[in-house]
Structure formats: C-alpha cells, structure tokens
Amino acid sequence: MSHHGKPLPVPDIDSAPYWESCRQHRLIIQRCTDCGHSRFPPTGMCPHCRSVNFEWITASGRGRLYSWIVVRHPVPREIYANDVPYVVALVDLEEGVRISTNMICPPDALMGDMPVEVFFDDVSPDLTLPKFRPVR
C-alpha cells in the first residue's frame, strides 16, 4: 500500500520521539515517573497526576483488538481508491493504553479482543507506521 498523497504525521515536541522510534522499529509509550500511569497519545502532562515528568518505555508490541472498521468507500477517492478495503483498528496494548492503527488481516478473520502484535511498515522514506496483525 503506497503512502503517496496520504497524510503524513507532523511531529511536534511531544510526538517526535515516538515517530523517530517507529523509524527504528520500536514502539515506545510515555509513562509518568511520578505516578506510573502510561499514556497515549504522547502529551506534555500526565492526566492522572498532572506531572510533567515522564519517561519513554518500550512497549511489548502485544495487545488485544478493541474494535475495527473496514473502509470500503474511499474518502478522498483519489487517495484511497486503490487501498479499499482496508482495516482501521483500535488496539489495547498490554501497557494499558489504546492506539489507533491498521490491522493487516483479512476482514473476515477479525474477532473482538483477539490477540494482536505490532509490526513496522516503512511506508515511505520518511515514515514508518506501526501496524498490527493477529498473533500467529
């Protein structure tokens, strides 16, 4: 699936380490060093204790499929016409955060709460996306 013409993340001060880590095929998650709460997406403040102190931890890459959609009608058409049908999913990682991603799996094989694992798709010279597939 070419990423040509598709949205590219615009990294900011919170997300730059995350996207850089994806380039290195590592999924990292912020964890507050004051209360231990993990969070995603990356932000500057812990919503549990409002600390600004955090560390990055390497996620196991394993999780469960919380929900998914199968996009069949491409929007915008000119960008996604060759990609449909494709699956967008919400995955609950073992670390206790939820992430949005693509599931690479035949839609008929998807089941709620199924175990899934991350892999890294170098979709362009500048972008690696974390995607998920069923645990084999």
Place this chain on the structure above:
Amino acid sequence: MWTLRDKYAITGIGYTHYSNNSGTTVLNLALEACRNALADAGIDAAEVDGVVSYHFNDSVPSIAVATGLGLPEARYAVEFSSGGNAANLIVQTAAAAIEAGLAKNVLCFRAMNGRSGFRLGGGRELSSRGITQYTAPFGWITYPQAIAMWCRRHMIKYGTTSEQLGRIAVEFRANAARNERAIMRQPMTLADHQASRIIVDPFHLFDICLESDGACAVLMTSAARAKDLRRKPIYIMGAAYGGGPNQGDDLFDAIRWPDHTQNFTSYIAKDLWGSAGVGPADVDVAEIYDCFTYTVIMGLEGLGFCPQGEGGRFVESGGIAFDGKLPVNTHGGLLSEAYIHGFNHVIEAVEQLRGTAGPRQVPDAEIAVTTGGAMTCGSALVLRN
C-alpha cells in the same frame, strides 16, 4: 445541574425549506429562519437582543445575523465552534444569558449549506498534525469512519446486528413519509437497508445521515414574556450538557474514551432527569441525534429508555415505532428529514408539543426529549407544553 426548570420557553420557531441545494447563501438561510421564528412568536425584532449559534466553520457569525435582521442592539451575539453536541447547548446558553441579565429575548439558530457547500461528512481537511497525526496516516478520517469504530465495539460486546441498526433507518424513513419537509420520503424496507452499499463496515449507506442545506431557528424568552406572545410556550423543564472523562483533543478523537458502547448520554442522564424532575417513562416523544443509526442506540441506552446493551433488541421489538410507547424522530431525523446538525430536532419537538405536527402528531404529547451530539460530549433538553 440545570436550575432553571420551567423558567424559560421556546416561543417561536422558524425554518427554511430543506434541500440538497438551497441556491442561496448561508446568511440568507439564517435570516429567513430567524425572521420566521420572530413572526411565529409575534415579537418585534426590536425586542430581540441576543443571537446564539453553533457551526463547524460552515456558517456565519451571530453578529452577522443580528446585523442582517437589523437588531437595534445585540447584547449577546455569540456562537460556538462546535458539532451537533451544541444543538441543545445553544438553547441552554440563551436561557442562561437571559437569567444572568445579559439579554432579554434570544434567537438560537443553525444554518448551513451542508450539501451544496462545505460537506461535514465528506471527509475532513486532510490534516495530520496534533491529534490527527495518530489517525489520518492510517486512513481514519471521516465521521462515518469514526463512529463505525464505536459501533463495532457494541456489536462485539452485546451482539448488536446490522439488521437492528437497519430497523432504526426504516422507522425514521417511515416517519419522514408523513413529513412534507423531509428530503428523503421514499419507502425503505429492511432489505433496502441491507442492500445499500457498505460505506465503512459495519455501516451501510442508510446508516449514515443526509447532508443538507437549510436553517432552523427558535426564539427563547422568559416564561413570563412567553405569556404575551402568540404561541403556546414550550418550556425547558430540564437540560444537561457534558460527557465523560477524556472527551478528546477534538470532536473526532475518542482514543482515550473509556467505553465506545456508551456516549455522552450515559454521563448526562442523571442531571438531565434530575433537573427536569421526570424520567424516561414520562417522555411522550424523543428526538434523538441520529447522525448515524448507532448513535440512536447509544442515546436510547444512555438516557435509560432501555437497559445498557439492549438497544438493538429494543428497536427490533418495535420500541421506537411511531404508534408505540416511545415514538422517536417523528420527523425522520437527520437520517431522513434533513441534516441541520440536530437543530431540526428541536423544531420537531416543539411542533409535537404544540400539537401542530399534523400527520406526524403523537397524540397528547406533553413531554419531549431532544439530544444533540454523537460521541464524547453533547447536550439534551426535556421540554414540556
């Protein structure tokens, strides 16, 4: 909790023709709806000193409407940059402004060329900065795609089916057949719903609301002022706005929302009913925000019309039938009447309670509920005549 039970009333309503192409500007639509509301109320424009609206960068500021109507002094002309979550919030805000002495008589409106102009459902600007950097690169972009994700979780957890969603679409289309304002009136069967194209699984085309051109307006006054106006006042009994934790970085973002089988309605129900002093069993007619069939399921469950998780079975067994105990979206809703961002639900609720709904009339309707919003935040009213 709303503390203004029965102190404020909707005393005028106005709306334009609803269509796929209004042929005019959003400002003209707004002015027409507002002027109709003033005429309906029998109030002079000189007495109106407030205008409240909401929009998604697809409308005109309230000061433009105040200027176009020639209001001599607009003391409170404001708007929310917001989605359907604000549909009832603007009514609440108008009442709060009058209560606070910031204005005396306030027009609330929503106007849009939502089909011929900026189409909310057609995708968003392809931004991937801020929160959308985590969603747009994966091709997760449109509102149908957003809420289809919520719906799947309900299907996983409770076994809700596409056919049950289809019952909602079919019921509302049948209601629209009685509604001369409705854009979509041709009959729909469940088979039609199931045969309609799958846009984003689990949503078929007929699970997704219209995009429309048009405008709706209401006049809010104190109950005392209402007594001298033309129409039977429709009182705001109860009201609530809000949602749960983690409402997101924008109206699409629900990554941190705890449970996609429930939306804001489950969080505001207690305050809504508490402020009104009545409960779900007292409601004669409900106009529930239906940008998608699934949002009706969440609204029915969240407000307590049926138990959590039972929405699919509730509609399947005729729970929202027009001739049943709880007629819902008697005008056909956003799915079949028109998409005026939920403000057309307020118009319909008022007509039901005035007894002027003609072939759509729910006999002896005394108490109505309206909801606005689909996901993490939203608003609701309990109205009475």
